[in-house]
Amino acid sequence: MADSSAPAGLKAQAEKEIGRMEAVFKELKVVNADAMELYNLAVSYFSDSKHFFAKEDFLRAFEAAVIAWAYCDAGLHLRVFEVPEALKKDFTV
16 A cells, blocks of 8 residues: 655655665675574565565655665674675664
8 A cells, every 4th residue: 555645755765775775685695594584584674675665655665675774784793694895884884
């Protein structure tokens, strides 16, 4: 269900976050097999973000992309994920 009452910039913000996470997932490496559940959660939320965006539910698309980001950030802090140095600026590591 699309949220027509969403702020005007929400579509752009959701699109920006989805694009950022698209770049992350192209480069993200799982360096500890025990972290696959964490990785799968991140991927699932990212997939959800694209689904919600296609449905024009931009708030949920944005939220799901941010949750995917949080799982990736946690994996980086736990040192079970790796990203190239250039992408680390997008995280809290």
